[in-house]
Amino acid sequence: MTISIEKKVWTDEEFMALSKDGHRYELVNGELVNMGNSGMEHGGIGSFLGGLLAIYVRQHKLGTVCDSSTAFTLKNGNKRSPDVSFVSKERLKGLKRPPRGFFPGSPDLAVEILSPSNTVEEIHEKIVEYFDNDTRLVWVIHPDEKYVLVYHSPEPDHFLRPQDTLEGEAIIPGFSMSVAELFEEWDF
Template structure:
């Protein structure tokens, strides 16, 4: 079976997703197939590596863990994979409940999800994923805009995301999920690297 053989108007489940062996990277958003952007470029990967590394070293020896894409996150309020209709691969996620981790990834909401936007995927990240992340109960959603050198952070309050002041070079990322974690965005957006884009 090829990706082109799939009926994109149908709804699928995680059980279907597990059977697919396509070259294309796919996600399921509320049962609908979402083709992921082309492989990320150098700037995206550099930002991801810096942020993942900083989180890894901060979390070493603590109960929370950081994971980088490709890493399946099955968003469901149940523990039954057959009912999962949303499977995403966030660029970075932090998970503090080890019971959510299994050999296939994460079942349930990570505590923090980070998406690094690339040209062409802004609409998907801003609309589709925002909605499913909010519904799943993810505590914080960070959106990184490499070209603008900014980070938008959404914090879940009373079941809805609240936008905080956008952060840029010189500002520090902090989070209530990881008390004591602080990272200056100047380190994430290494100016000497990103200025060429």
């Protein structure tokens, strides 16, 4: 849902202060876009995948994994917040700690988990923007249909079903998991 406001150039401080109202936003072409709150399924998939990636990435000293509260400042000034993201150690050279503000650039891996409110056009626009800003891999997870689309460019390269394996490829070498794990029913 787009909030109707006058287009303007937002400072990092102004944009960061918006989170105090309890909403999540992205900044797209000078306009605030309210990302809304996700449901438990969406949040659970993001937390599960983000947790697996974070442990693997830290153990192998590959970079850092971030959640949906992390905004990336893209070359065009837009601020995007993938549901899960990975930034390689190469892009973090010279840093000893994560920046307090927004990361200047895009993640190496961006993960978008579809919500019922997402449109095909909106997701495609994000994917194009990620690749225009040097993202190398995008995973789009569709919880309702239980599949993952893998992108190396703005067009999907792979359609993964629950019986397939999701891999980090050259971006997160050695990482792999069953797609089915993303959609498993609880067993407790």
